[in-house]
Amino acid sequence: MKKLLLISLFSTMGLFAQFNIGDTLPQITLKDQFDKEFTVSNKDTMIIMAFEKDISVAISDYLKKQPSAFLETHHTKYISDISTMPSFITSMFAMPKMKKYPFSVMLINDDFGGQFDKQEGKITVYKLKNQKITDIEFIAPDTLSTLFEK
Template identity: 40%
Template sequence: MKKVVLFALVAISLMAAPYKIGQSVMPLDLEDQFGKRSTLKLMPKTLIMAFEKGTGATVNEYLALQGKEYLKKNNAVFVADISQMPNFITQAFALPKMRKYPHTVLLIRDEEQGLNFPLQEEKITVMKFRGNFLTKIDFISTADELKKAIEQ
């Protein structure tokens, strides 16, 4: 019985661990800021992730200046983890603001799903993929670093 419990605990801890380089990433099924469902069966070349208000603002300000097709042209997708945001704040303030952006913001609303992705406090996570395999993870802070990460 102890072995079964130990195995279950190890399995659960592995499921909650963030993706690592070389690992295959499961398809993502997320809604954008308009409630439109998007399924990423094949990961883009670049996945940009923000887990905090400040990092999200940096990404959104940069992307808003780049034009509507910038992410598509660079085979990139932006995902914001808003799972920690109270629903009232999300509905009353965050979503109306996001709907003004010319670019798409895919949203993680489920805390468990957000735990699958690597993060560092006050950093933007940039993940590079070949197919669905994670090849590189960078943690960046500035718009200049973001531009370089997207366009390389």
């Protein structure tokens, strides 16, 4: 019985291990606000992530001012973790608002977001090359534009 408990504990820890620099991301496929599936691919060089409402609003406000293909042009995926949002709020307010966005937001609705690093009040940025994490940054929302100035 103890052996089974230890195996279960280690398996659970492995499922929610955080991603680090040098790690290869597993295939990440999430639905967006239109219920369309998007996958982080080998062509993507960056993931920008929001884990708080204020951060999500800041990213969305920035992206709404950009051309419609901005994320695709920059080989970037935008992921927002809405798992802590009450389902009533999500369905009545958040989703209708997000459906007005001219870009896709990949949505985390479960514990999957626990695998990503985060800092309060910051945008989490994963830089990628062929699905491998080359850098992890935590940036202030007002510096988001600097990621795309290259």
